[in-house]
Amino acid sequence: xxxxxxxxxxxLRDTVREVLTKKYDIETxxxxxxxxxxxxxxxxxSLAEIxxxxxxxxxxxxxxxAGPEELAPVMGEFGAAIAPEPFLDAVVVPGLLVTKTADxxxxxxxxxxxxxxxxxxxxxxHENGDRWPHYAVATQFADGKVSGTKSLVPAGDAxxxxxxxxxxxxxxxxxxxxxxxxxxxxxxxxxxxxxxxxAQIVFxxxxxxxxxxxxASSAIAEVEVVTQTALVAEAVGAMRSxxxxxxxxxxxxKQFGVxxxxxxxxxxxxxxxxxxxxxxxxISVYATAALAEGRVDPxxxxxxxxxxxxxxxxxxxxxxxxxxxxxxxxxxxIAHYASRLTAIGHTLGxxxxxxxxxxxxxxxxxxxxxx
Amino acid sequence: MQLQFTPEEEAFRQELRTYFTTEIPQxxxxxxxxxxxxxxxxxxxxxxxxxxxxxxVPHWPVEWGGQDWTPIQHxxxxxxxxxxxxxxxxxxxxxxxxxxxxxxxxxxxxEKFLPATANLDIWWCQGFSEPEAGSDxxxxxxxxxxxxxxxxxxxxxxxxxxGQYADWIFCLARTDPDAKKQAGxxxxxxxxxxxxxxxxxxxxxxxxxxxxxxxxxxxxxxAENLVGEENLGWTIxxxxxxNERSGIARVGWTxxxxxxxxxxxxxxxxxxxxxxxxxxxxxxIAALENELLxxxxxxxxxxxxxxxxxxxxxxxxxxxHGTQLQQAATELLADIAGPDSLPVSAVDxxxxxxxxDILSPEWAQLTVPAYLNYRKVTIYxxxxxxxxxxxxxxxxxx
Ligand SMILES: Cc1cc2nc3c(=O)[nH]c(=O)nc-3n(C[C@H](O)[C@H](O)[C@H](O)COP(=O)(O)OP(=O)(O)OC[C@H]3O[C@@H](n4cnc5c(N)ncnc54)[C@H](O)[C@@H]3O)c2cc1C
Numbered sequence: 001x002x003x004x005x006x007x008x009x010x011x012l013r014d015t016v017r018e019v020l021t022k023k024y025d026i027e028t029x030x031x032x033x034x035x036x037x038x039x040x041x042x043x044x045x046s047l048a049e050i051x052x053x054x055x056x057x058x059x060x061x062x063x064x065x066a067g068p069e070e071l072a073p074v075m076g077e078f079g080a081a082i083a084p085e086p087f088l089d090a091v092v093v094p095g096l097l098v099t100k101t102a103d104x105x106x107x108x109x110x111x112x113x114x115x116x117x118x119x120x121x122x123x124x125x126h127e128n129g130d131r132w133p134h135y136a137v138a139t140q141f142a143d144g145k146v147s148g149t150k151s152l153v154p155a156g157d158a159x160x161x162x163x164x165x166x167x168x169x170x171x172x173x174x175x176x177x178x179x180x181x182x183x184x185x186x187x188x189x190x191x192x193x194x195x196x197x198x199a200q201i202v203f204x205x206x207x208x209x210x211x212x213x214x215x216a217s218s219a220i221a222e223v224e225v226v227t228q229t230a231l232v233a234e235a236v237g238a239m240r241s242x243x244x245x246x247x248x249x250x251x252x253x254k255q256f257g258v259x260x261x262x263x264x265x266x267x268x269x270x271x272x273x274x275x276x277x278x279x280x281x282x283i284s285v286y287a288t289a290a291l292a293e294g295r296v297d298p299x300x301x302x303x304x305x306x307x308x309x310x311x312x313x314x315x316x317x318x319x320x321x322x323x324x325x326x327x328x329x330x331x332x333x334i335a336h337y338a339s340r341l342t343a344i345g346h347t348l349g350x351x352x353x354x355x356x357x358x359x360x361x362x363x364x365x366x367x368x369x370x371x
Numbered sequence: 372m373q374l375q376f377t378p379e380e381e382a383f384r385q386e387l388r389t390y391f392t393t394e395i396p397q398x399x400x401x402x403x404x405x406x407x408x409x410x411x412x413x414x415x416x417x418x419x420x421x422x423x424x425x426x427x428v429p430h431w432p433v434e435w436g437g438q439d440w441t442p443i444q445h446x447x448x449x450x451x452x453x454x455x456x457x458x459x460x461x462x463x464x465x466x467x468x469x470x471x472x473x474x475x476x477x478x479x480x481x482e483k484f485l486p487a488t489a490n491l492d493i494w495w496c497q498g499f500s501e502p503e504a505g506s507d508x509x510x511x512x513x514x515x516x517x518x519x520x521x522x523x524x525x526x527x528x529x530x531x532x533x534g535q536y537a538d539w540i541f542c543l544a545r546t547d548p549d550a551k552k553q554a555g556x557x558x559x560x561x562x563x564x565x566x567x568x569x570x571x572x573x574x575x576x577x578x579x580x581x582x583x584x585x586x587x588x589x590x591x592x593x594a595e596n597l598v599g600e601e602n603l604g605w606t607i608x609x610x611x612x613x614n615e616r617s618g619i620a621r622v623g624w625t626x627x628x629x630x631x632x633x634x635x636x637x638x639x640x641x642x643x644x645x646x647x648x649x650x651x652x653x654x655x656i657a658a659l660e661n662e663l664l665x666x667x668x669x670x671x672x673x674x675x676x677x678x679x680x681x682x683x684x685x686x687x688x689x690x691x692h693g694t695q696l697q698q699a700a701t702e703l704l705a706d707i708a709g710p711d712s713l714p715v716s717a718v719d720x721x722x723x724x725x726x727x728d729i730l731s732p733e734w735a736q737l738t739v740p741a742y743l744n745y746r747k748v749t750i751y752x753x754x755x756x757x758x759x760x761x762x763x764x765x766x767x768x769x
Contacts, residue, residue: 036718128730131709134642151730152710157718189718190727193577193739197718200729255507265756313702320746324505324754325530325582328575328747335576335743342705342739343713350706352651359650 003285005073012066013073019046020081026333032084033195037158039084044117053091054115061099062112068226068291072233072284079237082333082340084196086120088234089155093227094121094163100219101175101212110161110177122159124150124178124201125220132349133298133357137173141166145184145205146176154347156199157189164208165220175216176208183207194343195336221298228301228348229287232308235344236284239277239312242319242337246270249323266322273315280311286370299361306354312341313351376443384447387426391455394420400456404627406737408458411494411536417458418465418491428465428489432473435485442674453623461533463495464488467611468541471558475599475607484560496563498528498542498585499608506757508543509552509605513587515544515559522546522559522597524567524590530751534570534583537563543604556604561592575747577740578715612753613686619752620693622667628700629659635707635734646707659699666692684765691758694748701742708735715740 005013023043024032032040047053056071057063071092078087091114098110098121113119127136128151139148146166156162162178162185178185184206187199247270250261260266287304290297316338320327327334345351376384392400399413408414421427422436429448431437440448452459460466469488472481487493504511513526524544534540539562547555563570567590573582599607633656639646646652666689673685705712711731726736749755763769 038718126710129640131639131641131646149730152713188727188729190714190729191716191718191720192713193715193743194713196713198714200727254503255505256510257507263756265759317698317746321749321755324750325500325747328744328750330574330576330578335746338746339576339739339743342742346705346708346710346712346739350709352649352655352706355651356649 005069009070009073012070013077015050016047016052016074016077017080019043019050020077020083024081024083026331026336029082029084029333029336030330038191038195038197039086043083043085047085047087048115048117051115053087053117054111056092057095057099057111057115060104061107062115063095064115068229068288071226071230072288075230075233076237076240079234079239079340080241082194082238082241082336086155086158086196088227088230090114090120090122090159092230093223094123094159094161096223096226097123097163097175097216097219098177098211100222101216102177103212106177106209106211113160119160120155120158121161121163122153122156122180122199124153124156124162124164126150126152132353135165137165137167139164139166139203141168141174141176141208141210144207144209146178146203146208147184147205148203150201150203152198153201154196154198156201157187157197162201163211164203165216166208172215173217173220174214175211175219177211178203178206178208192343194339196343222296224348225296225298225301226291228305229284229291231344231347232280232284232287232304235308235312235341236277236280238337238340238344239280239315242315242334242341243270243273243277245334245337246273246319246322253324260322269318269322273318276311276314280308283307299358302349302354302357305349306351306358309345309351309354312345316341376447380443380447383444384451387448387451388455390424390426391451391457394424395455395457396420399458403456403458405734406741410533413458414461415491415494418460421457421460422490427460427491428469430465431469431485431489435469435473435481436489443671446671446674450623453621453627456627461491461494463497463532463537463541464491464493466614467497468495468560470614471541471598471607471611474610475558475603477595479595480560480598493538494533494536496531496534496537496540498531498540500530501527502529506754508608509556511543511545511556513542513544514548515546515557515592517546517594518591520594521591522594524559524561524587524592526587528585528587529582530573531570531583531585532581532751534563534585535572535580539563540568540585541598543608546601546604550602553605555602556608557601558598558604558607559592560596560598561590565590565592567591575744577744579740579744620666620670620689621697622663622670622693625663625693625696625700628697628704629656629663632656632700632703632707635704639707639709652707655703659696659703662692662699663696666696684761687753687758687761687765690753691755691762694755697748698742698745701738701745705738705742708738711735712739 051064054063055066059065095114146164159180162180164176164178165173166176184204186202189199253260283304287300290300319334320338323334326332395417402408418427428436429438429440433439472484501511515522515524541560543556545555546557567588569586571584572580636647637645673683712735714727714731715736716725717727726733
């Protein structure tokens with residue numbers, strides 16, 4: 001077994017780290033996330049230049065041909081910097097759906113644009129009342145047009161192209177490509193508590209092109225597992241930064257004439273946070289390695305999310321508490337991490353939902369083992 | 372032992388309920404339930420309506436508008452306020468400076484301030500904490516120097532809650548820099564529009580603006596606005612903080628949140644029924660309800676045992692655990708909102724309290740900001756760590 005990153009993966013991670021840390025001190029981060037767009041076109045360009053945007057797509061489609069083991073460290077850096085660029089939502093998720101369903105021409109066109117950073121996409125799937133793992137998909141496709149309302153579309157405000165899930169006359173769920181500027185597409189953008197952007201999108205007979213043929217449910221399920229695993233890697237990065245910031249604070253903040261690190265009531269809890277972080281890291285490595293071996297397994301994704309989200313709540317809450325009042329402020333970064341970790345918790349299933357999935361299958365195995 | 376309230380107590384509860392539901396405007400109670408109060412108006416209106424009936428400051432001395440109630444009656448009053456979504460009274464007036472003035476100040480100051488404080492004609496804020504003096508409050512550096520019949524105050528306060536609406540501040544300043552930390556502090560009152568007082572807002576993580584930094588530059592305060600004697604400030608602060616902690620468990624408030632969580636979970640459809648049918652969610656709610664019950668009985672035991680009105684060290688337990696359950700309830704609501712908790716406002720919005728005009732319900736959009744905001748309750752009013760130390764020392768003798 002091998003748990004360390006390869007030399008190339010370390011280089012990739014460091015390059016992304018450099019781009020993001022150079023850009024994002026907390027003040028810049030607040031300024032950028034306060035703009036209407038909510039992220040930086042400059043950073044986007046830099047990410048495209050170093051080949052990050054095309055990372056997970058096949059070379060034949062215009063990508064870099066890397067895989068989960070490259071995606072994970074990159075997501076970790078996004079988490080560590082709480083960088084707001086919609087890499088996962090506007091590139092990876094819709095891009096992978098296209099690569100799994102479309103024919104070569106469409107793939108080359110869409111993936112090329114995403115990899116170069118010229119175009120943004122978004123996956124319009126969630127409808128009002130949906131809750132992972134259940135998506136009703138009431139949106140309809142007929143006569144080359146889609147109609148319906150997608151209530152929560154991450155990065156949907158800025159996307160140029162939309163990958164829309166809809167049912168055809170036979171009731172099968174398919175994926176459709178819709179130009180975001182087309183007639184019959186009406187977007188209402190929103191901000192999220194973790195300072196990201198999304199949109200509610202109403203489709204009224206909007207012209208749509210079907211991606212591939214047959215039922216797309218399994219493609220969606222596969223991409224969901226990849227997304228959950230990527231979110232776990234991002235969460236680990238955010239937790240790592242939170243713990244670093246908290247230990248740094250304990251070493252410098254003075255009360256009662258001594259640094260907070262003098263109080264065991266706090267340092268022992270920092271040790272517990274470290275335990276939580278390492279457990280989350282391990283489960284992230286585990287889920288990433290499984291994906292890299294080609295095991296697209298929803299149970300593994302649920303295990304990863306359950307453990308990571310438990311750790312995320314613990315670390316997010318403790319890091320605010322140990323900072324005291326300063327931890328509550330918008331000016332200081334620590335609570336922004338807690339907010340991002342909370343948002344990851346509410347994306348594609350929270351801890352309760354993943355526990356529920358695992359509980360429902362717990363009779364299927366004798367004991368858990370790695371591998 | 373006896374679990375039931377007496378018929379008199381039940382009648383008292385009914386009387387309060389009737390008053391609260393008829394005298395406090397319905398819209399205010401609805402906004403309170405939704406977590407969307409209008410500051411400062413809703414608090415002012417509520418306080419005046421309560422004060423009219425003698426319900427604003429029942430824990431004050433009777434001659435200043437207090438009520439000769441039993442501890443159980445005080446408990447019922449607090450519970451009924453929460454259960455009927457009557458907004459909390461401004462703690463700086465009713466819970467902090469009022470009792471301090473009644474206990475320590477001159478007759479003149481009492482007459483000048485107590486009726487106006489009870490009626491919220493004066494909005495007070497609390498200037499205790501400083502950037503370097505949080506948990507270690509006694510190390511505060513703000514200086515007050517006697518100059519004829521005035522004191523001249525210089526320094527900085529921080530975390531001053533709702534200071535933007537305040538008419539007056541009560542604050543601690545060092546009057547004897549040579550004395551031992553606790554011994555050289557005094558307690559002052561002065562108007563926020565005194566020359567040299569400057570307020571700067573601090574934005575919290577949920578976007579809200581409820582705390583401020585306050586700077587004092589050569590602020591001249593008449594000597595008669597010193598409460599008690601010079602250098603007696605620490606005794607007064609301890610008295611005030613002891614009062615602050617009682618009633619901070621807010622069991623009634625948490626109960627209303629858990630009941631709301633249950634209603635919303637039952638209304639959230641899943642393929643297997645509703646979210647309330649999900650064993651993980653139902654288990655969480657049941658566990659929280661059970662802890663609330665245990666805390667409520669604990670509170671009643673503490674209340675019934677503290678007849679002399681002195682703060683009981685067990686009140687630290689109520690603060691410590693009560694705030695944890697408040698946080699658990701806000702966390703539960705955020706998880707019930709699930710993905711609908713992600714949006715919080717329109718893209719072009721810079722407004723506080725705005726929500727996005729999309730299908731995700733407003734209540735859901737308010738849940739994570741509330742969850743994040745409620746991290747404060749284990750930090751202020753004596754952090755959880757400080758409460759544990761009080762229990763260790765005063766109760767366990769460690
Ligand atoms: C929303 C909000 C509103 C507030 N409103 C007011 C107000 O109106 N007026 C006012 O005067 N103040 C107010 N406060 C200030 C509040 O009382 C302080 O934040 C609190 O005393 C903690 O101080 P601190 O923030 O400096 O944290 P610190 O004292 O720096 O503490 C940081 C962490 O270390 C822990 N810690 C500190 N000392 C010890 C120790 N000896 N042993 C173990 N752990 C320790 C703390 O519990 C905390 O977890 C408010 C605070 C907040 C967050």
